[in-house]
Amino acid sequence: xxxQPVFVxxxxxxxxxxxxxxxxxxNFGLTGMRMVDPRDGWPNPRAVALAxxxxxxxxxxxxxxxxxxxxxxxxxxxxxxxRARGLTKPVVTPERAMAEARGMIAQGRRVxxxxxxxxxxxxxxxxxxxxxxxxxxxxPEFASLNLAQCVLLTAYEWRREGPGIVAERLEMAxxxxxxxxxxxxxxxxxxxxxxxxxxxxxETKAANMKLNLRNMWSRMLLTRADVxxxxxxxxxxxxxxxxxL
Numbered sequence: 728x729x730x731q732p733v734f735v736x737x738x739x740x741x742x743x744x745x746x747x748x749x750x751x752x753x754n755f756g757l758t759g760m761r762m763v764d765p766r767d768g769w770p771n772p773r774a775v776a777l778a779x780x781x782x783x784x785x786x787x788x789x790x791x792x793x794x795x796x797x798x799x800x801x802x803x804x805x806x807x808x809x810r811a812r813g814l815t816k817p818v819v820t821p822e823r824a825m826a827e828a829r830g831m832i833a834q835g836r837r838v839x840x841x842x843x844x845x846x847x848x849x850x851x852x853x854x855x856x857x858x859x860x861x862x863x864x865x866x867p868e869f870a871s872l873n874l875a876q877c878v879l880l881t882a883y884e885w886r887r888e889g890p891g892i893v894a895e896r897l898e899m900a901x902x903x904x905x906x907x908x909x910x911x912x913x914x915x916x917x918x919x920x921x922x923x924x925x926x927x928x929x930e931t932k933a934a935n936m937k938l939n940l941r942n943m944w945s946r947m948l949l950t951r952a953d954v955x956x957x958x959x960x961x962x963x964x965x966x967x968x969x970x971x972l
Contacts, residue, residue, distance in 0.1 A: 755886035763793060
């Protein structure tokens with residue numbers, strides 16, 4: 728698809744790893760896979776078995792004899808590697824790479840990401856065809872990632888930058904949020920009972936104490952059920968003191 732980067736697996740060795748890479752791509756909505764000279768040939772039944780539902784992606788995967796052929800229609804190429812290769816190129820994180828890729832694709836450019844074979848990674852001849860290097864900020868003492876891991880990390884960063892993805896949301900689990908009036912009535916209930924119990928002491932600090940309590944209520948993300956529970960707890964405590972409702 729022209730609105731996504733294509734992921735190019737260069738000389739992948741095991742069908743299982745191709746399948747796992749396909750599954751990782753499918754998890755995050757990527758469908759464009761290309762392969763360069765897969766060691767065990769293609770199609771590969773082990774790849775299909777490990778794809779676990781992402782077989783449709785493998786059905787449409789392109790197979791090429793050389794890296795140059797696989798990249799022939801691409802305008803910008805990233806190469807994933809964890810080792811210095813003696814080549815002068817920009818080095819970016821997967822996060823930065825996928826943010827850049829989204830911008831370039833929006834301009835109508837085709838972007839590719841190269842992933843090397845499992846044993847030794849990309850060769851310099853492959854990396855030389857790339858415009859930039861993608862380096863995962865992994866443990867420097869154990870930086871090597873397997874093929875599917877690297878694909879998954881990059882695919883995740885692509886998805887994370889997409890439309891409709893929010894960094895945080897509140898899962899209400901079917902509960903309705905409390906209205907402003909309901910929270911106000913709860914605050915009044917507590918203030919009334921605390922006043923009767925002599926909580927606001929000394930009198931010179933009472934106004935500020937009440938202000939802090941109101942501010943505390945406004946910070947809470949209360950549901951209607953929460954409000955009802957807090958009202959009930961307060962009533963029960965007052966009954967225990969013999970103060971009625």
